[in-house]
Amino acid sequence: MLTAAVFALQAALEPATPIDPPAPTSQVEILPLRTDPVVLDQLAGGPAKGAWGVSVQAGYPWFSLRALVGVGHRLAPLLEVESALGRRFSFSAGLSLAWVDRPHVRLSGEVLLGWMLQEAELSKRGPSGELRLRLAFPVRWAVPYLVLGTRHALLPSRTQIIREAGTETQWSVRHEWTPWGSVGLGIRISQRIGLDVAADYGWVDAPASVAIPGVHLAFHFGGGR
Amino acid sequence: MKVFTWVCDGFNRHRSGFRTISTALWLTWVCGTGLSLSLSGCDTAKGIDYDGRRILVVDMHLHPGEWDAIPEDTRKFIGSRFPFPLSLNPKTTAEGILSAEGILSELDKARVSQAVLFAVYAPRTVGIATNERVIADTATAPDRLFGLASLRIDNFRTEKDAELQRLRTALANPSMIGIKLAHAHQHFRMDDPTYFGIYQVSSDLKKPVYLHTGSSPFPGTSSEAPYTDPTYLEPAVKAYPGAIFILGHLGYDFTDQQSGSLEACIRLAKTYSNVYLEPSALGSKGSDPTGENLKTAMQKIRDAGLVDRVIYGSDGPQSPGFVKDYLSRTVTAMKASGYTADEAQSVFSGNFARVFRVAPAK
Numbered sequence A: 001m002l003t004a005a006v007f008a009l010q011a012a013l014e015p016a017t018p019i020d021p022p023a024p025t026s027q028v029e030i031l032p033l034r035t036d037p038v039v040l041d042q043l044a045g046g047p048a049k050g051a052w053g054v055s056v057q058a059g060y061p062w063f064s065l066r067a068l069v070g071v072g073h074r075l076a077p078l079l080e081v082e083s084a085l086g087r088r089f090s091f092s093a094g095l096s097l098a099w100v101d102r103p104h105v106r107l108s109g110e111v112l113l114g115w116m117l118q119e120a121e122l123s124k125r126g127p128s129g130e131l132r133l134r135l136a137f138p139v140r141w142a143v144p145y146l147v148l149g150t151r152h153a154l155l156p157s158r159t160q161i162i163r164e165a166g167t168e169t170q171w172s173v174r175h176e177w178t179p180w181g182s183v184g185l186g187i188r189i190s191q192r193i194g195l196d197v198a199a200d201y202g203w204v205d206a207p208a209s210v211a212i213p214g215v216h217l218a219f220h221f222g223g224g225r
Numbered sequence B: 001m002k003v004f005t006w007v008c009d010g011f012n013r014h015r016s017g018f019r020t021i022s023t024a025l026w027l028t029w030v031c032g033t034g035l036s037l038s039l040s041g042c043d044t045a046k047g048i049d050y051d052g053r054r055i056l057v058v059d060m061h062l063h064p065g066e067w068d069a070i071p072e073d074t075r076k077f078i079g080s081r082f083p084f085p086l087s088l089n090p091k092t093t094a095e096g097i098l099s100a101e102g103i104l105s106e107l108d109k110a111r112v113s114q115a116v117l118f119a120v121y122a123p124r125t126v127g128i129a130t131n132e133r134v135i136a137d138t139a140t141a142p143d144r145l146f147g148l149a150s151l152r153i154d155n156f157r158t159e160k161d162a163e164l165q166r167l168r169t170a171l172a173n174p175s176m177i178g179i180k181l182a183h184a185h186q187h188f189r190m191d192d193p194t195y196f197g198i199y200q201v202s203s204d205l206k207k208p209v210y211l212h213t214g215s216s217p218f219p220g221t222s223s224e225a226p227y228t229d230p231t232y233l234e235p236a237v238k239a240y241p242g243a244i245f246i247l248g249h250l251g252y253d254f255t256d257q258q259s260g261s262l263e264a265c266i267r268l269a270k271t272y273s274n275v276y277l278e279p280s281a282l283g284s285k286g287s288d289p290t291g292e293n294l295k296t297a298m299q300k301i302r303d304a305g306l307v308d309r310v311i312y313g314s315d316g317p318q319s320p321g322f323v324k325d326y327l328s329r330t331v332t333a334m335k336a337s338g339y340t341a342d343e344a345q346s347v348f349s350g351n352f353a354r355v356f357r358v359a360p361a362k
C-alpha cells in the first residue's frame, strides 16, 4: 500500500518523459549542479537554494509534519507540527543551517520557536523552543543519521486564593525540559522521494520523569532539485 | 481560606477545587514515584533469587482503585507520574493496573506470589476504596490476594459504634486479614484515645493494624508530628499489647526525602514486641533517587536486631512496572546492607506469614 503510494507520488513528482526526443542543436549543453536527495536534506538539514522538502512521520508516540525550503548559503526556514498520541502538540517555526556539507558528512543546526499544548489529565500550554543538531553520513542510497536536541517550554499556571478579604491571584511559571535524541536510517528512493526509520527518545519533563523510547517511520518528498 | 488551583501548568479552565486529593491510590502517589516499564513476565516461577536461593515474596501494600472514582487533583498527580507517553492517557494506563486483574499482572511481572490490598476511607484527602471493593478484588484470587479493611473516622463523634461494627463485619471476611489506618490522611491524632477502640478490635480479632507514618506531600494532609510521628502512637501500643502495629513507610519524610521518624520507629519496635516495620514507598526512584535512604534504613533495622519485625511492601501499583522495580530496589538495598538469604526470607515472606497467619501460596 505504502509502496504503491510512493510510486504514485514519484510519478507525479518526476518530470514527464518527453514523447519525442528534442532535435539536436549546436548549443552547449549545461550540466546540472549536484543536488542532494530530499531524504538527506530533510534528515540532515540545510538544503541548497530552491530545494524544498516535506516529511510526514508516524510512529509511537510521535507524529510530525516538517517542511523546509533552502534560501541559499545552506540556510532554510522550516515549519514543524508535532504530536504525541494526539494529546500533546507543538507548532514551531525555525531556521536550519548546515555548517558542514561534504559528500559523505553533513552537520547542521536548527533553532525553533513555537507553542506547545498538552491536553491530558495534566494539561500544559506555553511557549516552546528548541535547539537541534543533525548529523548524517550519506553513502549511496543510505543516510544514517543522528539528531540531538534540547527542548524547552515555559508553562504558566494560575492559583487563586479566595479569602474573606478578597481574591488573590498568583501566577507562576514552570520550565519543562525535554532532551531529545534520534538515531535512524534514511533511504533514498529517488532525488525527490525517500523514507526513514528511526528510534526516538524524547525525555519529556526531564529529569524528574521517566519516558519510554519511541520509533517512527517517515516519508519524505520534495522538489527544486 | 480556600485555595483553588487552576491546573498546574497552563491556562486551563479546570478548577481543581478544594485541596482534596483522593482515592485509594493516593498515599503512594504521594509517597513518590518509581517508574519503570517492565517487559518481562513470561516466566511464571514465583520468587526472587537471593544469593542463589529462591525466596517467595509477599507485597503487603497495594492500592486497588477506579479511575473515575478518583478526584481530579489525584488523577493529575497520578497521571503526571506515569512514564511518558503513558501519562498522556492516564485513564487507560491506570485502569490497566488498578483492577484486580491489573494488580495480578503486575504481581506476576514481579514474581510476587501474594499481596495485600488496602481499603481506604479518607474522603477529605485521598478518597475512598471501600472494604466491599477490596473483598471483591480478593475474591478473584483468594490464595494470592488479601485485604486490609478500614473505616471512616470523620464521623466518629456520632457514628463511632456503627463504624467499629462495620469494621468488625468487614474483618469477618476471611480474606480481610488486618486494618489500615492513616492518621495524616484521615486527620486524627495518633494519641487521641477517642479512636483507641480500633485497636481493641485489632486485639480482639487478632488482625494487625497497618498505619501510615511519616509526612505526606498530598495537599490537605496533616503534617504535624501527632499525625505523622509514631512516638505519639506509644500510648496505644502500650495499652493494646494484643494488637500488632505495623509502622508503614518507616516514618519517612516524603516532603524532604529524609529519614523522618525512622529512629522513633526503630525505638518502638525494640521496646515493644507488638510493633512491626514496613519499608514501602520510601525507596522509590521518586522519593529516594540514589537508593541511599532505603539502604540506610534497612541497615539500621538490621543493626538494631529487628529483621524479624520487617514485613515487605511496595505501595504499588503506582505505574506499570513499579511493583517489580520497588522489589528490585529493596533487594539491592538489603544486599548492600548485608542481609543474609535467611533474613531476606523473613522480610519478604516469613514474617508476613507468621504475623498474619497466612499460608504461603502454592
Ligand SMILES: [Zn+2]
Pocket: B026, B027, B028, B061, B063, B315
Ligand atoms: Zn499506600
